[in-house]
Amino acid sequence: MTQRISKTKRFIMMNPIIQFFKYIYLSIKILIVVAGGHGGTRKKV
């Protein structure tokens, strides 16, 4: 195994308090991407 994720980063990734705020942030961000609408790509002739 090669340690590619630093101990600090790993702490952030697994800390429940930090991750709780990350969860709220990600939920909103994902909702914006997903529910942000969709449509066609072709120009109307």
Added chain:
Amino acid sequence: MAKIVILGAGISGHVAASHLRRKLSKQHEVVVVSPNSNYQWIPSNIWVGIGRMKAEQILFPLEPLYKKKNIGFKQAKAVSFHPEGDKEVTKPYVMVEYVKGEDKNTFEKVTYDFLINATGPKLAFDMTEGLEPGKNKAYSVCTYGHAEHAWHGLKELIEEVKKGKKAKILIGTGHAKSTCQGAAFEYILNVEQELRRHDVREMVEITWIANEYQLGDFGMDGMLLSYGSNIMRSNEMIEMIFEDRGINWIIGAAVNKIEDGLAHYETLDGEYKTETYDFAMLIPAFSGHGFKAYDKEDKDITEKLFKGFMIVDADYTPRPYEEWTVQDWPETYQNPSYKNIFAPGIAFAPPHAISKPRVSKNGTSISPAPPRTGMPSGITAKLVAENIVDIINGKKTLNHKGSMGNMGAACIASAGFGMTKGSGVSITTYPIVPDYVKYPDTQGRKLGKTFGEIGLAGHWLKLTLHYAFIYKAKMKPFWWLIPE
């Protein structure tokens, strides 16, 4: 009074049926035809495959729900399409064969005014010699039944390893043209975590094997994404995760034969190699169901409806990969020959590959087929339902459009189960099909909306989606407020 028949009760078929029933008055008939009696939330199969969820937690029976909601249900499989009817039946119909109950093995002509083909893919295990779930110690997590089976196999291996056996696990794709690398990616990370939980990780060598040219391709040609304050390629991100978890990888590999504990594959360099394993989970190729279609004179018109999967409003003109455009992708999922037939989700024939096609030195095509996951399946099914409602209400044009080239998707990949020890890789991408004209400097995608995150929050998110989407599928109060 219109009759809408929906073939399939997976994510796409069920979403279409739910929205149609909600928006149409009771005088209109909505009928679902599916060989499966249960609805299953497929993304959670991964957790069934590691024994952290029971199959019962990810499924529920369809018939009682449909009865309550006034949706017709026939537990049958589609056999052939007759979009003009025949000499006896003037209305278009689908020939179906019942698979259960008193009517088992009997056929019925199910007539329709509108048809939604949401039959998804055929899991084409037969395209790889020896690849059959549970046979030769190679498993699948494509259905809850397969996932349960995989867990039994993995559990037995863990017991053997606890007694001192050293083992090899192989997870990835089982065919040169497989797609759905994401499911295999989730499974390999979950298996790795479970081995650590059982304190046997050091005894097991884990290897990823896939038809991708680079890690993190996912059938979408990879992506450039923002990760924290950095911008990185998806292959760099996945490489970082695999190295950190001690997972080896073999890429550009076309698995072509499975024997007991042996996986034979061809590489892009044209070499033929073999990998040994004690447990494998390999995603098969997906194919169309091989449906036939006939006109009213009983003449074969399959080529008007199918090109493997169903033909829709895409541009199927053969062109070199470099010349395709995002405009080739369908917007309404309507069949051009028969305007009352639609194919959302995985049932439509994609116009071309998203990932660059590659051929081995021996001429074998080795590259992932385009993925169409749960989210686009739900979105496209909903817009098809909305267009049908509009037509019934007198509108002449299809106003609801949703090209995968103008649609975002989120992939919350589980990287381990547990409320405090779990992890998830959350990746969003916009658009799904890269638009190289609109976003020329960022590999066809919008950076702000294409990002990756790793951590415990990802697991909570995936778990939230599990409960939210099962709630939605059960059509509980205000279910429609939950986006697809």
